[in-house]
Amino acid sequence: MKxxxxxxxxxxxxxxxxxxxxxxxxxxxxxxxxKIMDYRKITEKVMFTPGLVIDGKVVSEGRIPSVEEIKKxxx
Amino acid sequence: MKKLRFGMLIIFLLLASLxxxxxxxxxxxxRMLEEGKPLPPDPFPVTAETPWWLxxxxxxxxxxxxxxxxxxxxxxxxxxxxxxxxxxLIIKHLSSxxxxxxxxxxxxxxxxxxCSCSIIPIFAGIYRRGAGLGPALAFLLAxxxxxxxxxxxxxxxxxxxxxxxxxxxxxxxxxxxxxxxxGVIFRKSGAGSxxxxxxxxxxxxxxxxxxxxxxxxxxxxFVKKIIPLILIxxxxxxxxxxxxxxxxxxxxxxxxxxxxxxxxAMGVIIYTPTLVEVPFVRGLLEMGMATGPMxxxxxxxxALSLPSVLGVSRVISWKIVLSYxxxxxxxxxxxxxxxxxxxxxxxxx
Numbered sequence: 496m497k498x499x500x501x502x503x504x505x506x507x508x509x510x511x512x513x514x515x516x517x518x519x520x521x522x523x524x525x526x527x528x529x530k531i532m533d534y535r536k537i538t539e540k541v542m543f544t545p546g547l548v549i550d551g552k553v554v555s556e557g558r559i560p561s562v563e564e565i566k567k568x569x570x
Numbered sequence: 571m572k573k574l575r576f577g578m579l580i581i582f583l584l585l586a587s588l589x590x591x592x593x594x595x596x597x598x599x600x601r602m603l604e605e606g607k608p609l610p611p612d613p614f615p616v617t618a619e620t621p622w623w624l625x626x627x628x629x630x631x632x633x634x635x636x637x638x639x640x641x642x643x644x645x646x647x648x649x650x651x652x653x654x655x656x657x658x659l660i661i662k663h664l665s666s667x668x669x670x671x672x673x674x675x676x677x678x679x680x681x682x683x684x685c686s687c688s689i690i691p692i693f694a695g696i697y698r699r700g701a702g703l704g705p706a707l708a709f710l711l712a713x714x715x716x717x718x719x720x721x722x723x724x725x726x727x728x729x730x731x732x733x734x735x736x737x738x739x740x741x742x743x744x745x746x747x748x749x750x751x752x753g754v755i756f757r758k759s760g761a762g763s764x765x766x767x768x769x770x771x772x773x774x775x776x777x778x779x780x781x782x783x784x785x786x787x788x789x790x791x792f793v794k795k796i797i798p799l800i801l802i803x804x805x806x807x808x809x810x811x812x813x814x815x816x817x818x819x820x821x822x823x824x825x826x827x828x829x830x831x832x833x834x835a836m837g838v839i840i841y842t843p844t845l846v847e848v849p850f851v852r853g854l855l856e857m858g859m860a861t862g863p864m865x866x867x868x869x870x871x872x873a874l875s876l877p878s879v880l881g882v883s884r885v886i887s888w889k890i891v892l893s894y895x896x897x898x899x900x901x902x903x904x905x906x907x908x909x910x911x912x913x914x915x916x917x918x919x
Contacts, residue, residue, distance in 0.1 A: 503690070503881070506795045534690050534884040542695030543657055544688045557657055557688075559787070 496526035496569070501537045501546035501556075504530075511545040511559050518565035526569075573781060577654020580785075581647055588643045592726060616811075626808025633727075633804055633849050640726035644719035644845070645796070649789030651718070653781060657682050657692075664700045664709075669749075675705040676744045679713030689713055690878070694885045703886070704752025707894055710882070712744035714844055714872040723848045724868070728855065729916050735909050736868050743869055743901035751894045796845050803846040807853030816858045825860035825910055827903070833863030834902030837870030838895055841878070847871045852918070861913050866906030870898055 498515060502508030512528065519526055531537055540548060543557025547565070554560075554568045602609060613635050614628035660678040664671055675696065682692055689710060697706035714720075716737050725733035823829050842850065851864055874895055883891045 502688075505688075506791050507688075510791065534694070534881055538691050538694035538698070538885060542661070542691055542699070544691050 496524065497529065497550055498526045499529045499531050499540075499546075499548040501531045501541055501548065502544040503534065503537070504532050505544075507559060508545040511547060514559060514562050515547070515565055518562045518569060521562065522566050522569055524569050573654055574656060574659070576778075576781070577650055580650050580654070584643050584647050584650070588640065588722065588726075591639055592730075622812045625812055626805045629808040629811065629853065630801065630804050633852075637723065637727050637849075640722055644722045645789050645793050647722070648717070648719045648792050649785050651681060652788040652792070653785040655681050661695070661700065664696050664705060671701040671705040672708045672745045672749060673741075675701070675709040675748075676712035676741050677716075679709040680717035682709070682713065690881045690885065693882065697886065702752065703756060703890070704748050707748035707752050708744045711747060711873045711894070711898060712741055715740035715744070715869065717844060720845055720848065720872065723845055727848050727852050728864075728918070731913055732861075732865070732868075732916065735865060735913065739865065739901075739905040739909065740869055740873070743898065743905055744873070747894055747897040747901055750897060751890060755893060756890050796843070799843045799846045800849060803842075803850045804853070807850055810853065811857065814857070819854065820858040823854060823859040823863045825862055825914070827907065829860065830862040830866045830906040830910070831903050833859075834866035834870050834899050834906060837867040837902060838874045838899050839876055840871065841875035842871040844872060855916070855918060860910065861916060862906040862910030864906075865909040866902040869905045870902040874898055 500508060500512050500515065502511070508530070512530070515528060531540075537544065537546065540546060540553055541556040545559065546556040547554050547560065547568075549568055555564070599609060612628075612632045614631040616625055616628050616632075620628060660674070660681055663674050663678070693706050693710045696709055697703055700706070721733050721737060724736055822832060847868060851859070851867060855864060879891055879895055
């Protein structure tokens with residue numbers, strides 16, 4: 496599984512990364528986390544940061560989803 | 571739409587209580603002045619005897635004692651906007667290419683983002699998938715300058731006439747510059763998309779408990795991000811107070827065309843995070859900055875900076891970036907001179 500976190504690297508993106516790591520830990524899954532910080536690449540996929548992309552699919556943008564939500568998307 | 575309505579109610583109540591508070595303290599002050607009583611002194615007065623290394627700390631103490639109520643309300647409102655106002659709602663209205671789109675972008679922009687780091691992706695979205703270059707620029711230039719938290723703080727710490735001037739001039743500057751750049755000079759590039767946005771409105775059912783929790787988290791994230799920046803801004807002002815004399819400030823930032831041009835240019839270059847411009851400008855006003863340069867800085871400071879300009883030029887051509895930066899500089903000068911004509915001086919409280 497490949498998880499991409501889209502955002503220029505402010506507070507919200509850091510928090511999203513923490514949530515994703517927590518969700519991975521709790522569900523015992525393994526995934527490669529990639530942080531996309533280049534504006535050109537971010538804006539190809541989402542309009543509102545932070546964005547979360549799992550296996551190429553945008554699952555959330557413009558907000559920080561809860562750990563429970565992320566776990567659902569990981570399935 | 572229940573969630574939106576609930577959020578609007580919260581924001582309205584917060585605003586109303588702030589207005590009552592500000593009104594009340596302004597009334598108390600004017601009554602004290604009428605009765606000839608001295609105004610309460612700063613809790614940490616800075617005098618000639620204050621050791622230099624204590625000046626930044628004292629400045630900080632004075633600011634916080636004056637602004638903490640307004641700051642708290644501003645943060646709560648910013649958090650509520652992030653939580654309750656669906657961004658899709660405003661974006662949906664940004665797919666038309668009429669002149670109306672410019673105003674929606676400039677006025678609705680602040681509802682979309684309080685965080686300066688998320689502005690560029692939204693800009694790119696409006697540019698490519700929505701109304702095109704002009705309205706996207708209007709959003710980019712107006713959003714950071716007129717977001718409600720910054721306006722509240724400006725009113726409370728500097729003056730409500732300055733807050734009003736800031737709104738009017740920032741919106742005019744953003745609309746004029748974006749129209750010249752996007753609607754006239756670079757009309758052919760980035761016409762946006764014909765289909766407009768493909769937008770699905772999120773689930774709007776209100777779950778009070780979860781919404782409140784989200785609101786709390788968003789407010790806290792905002793506090794955590796902005797407070798350290800405000801502290802840095804205040805410390806810089808404290809250092810300026812130690813290093814520069816009021817004479818120097820009056821010479822470079824006093825009333826006049828050259829001074830306004832200098833302030834406008836500084837605003838274009840320096841990175842000023844949201845809300846930080848207010849204590850920064852207040853400190854300079856205390857040192858003798860005049861109203862013209864002040865407004866010029868408030869217009870260009872939050873809207874532009876070297877880092878943001880570099881970020882934007884990853885998305886659009888540098889020629890467009892250069893044109894709007896130069897035009898914004900000119901608007902800063904014009905706006906500053908206009909404001910200085912109507913409000914030649916202000917009394918800080």
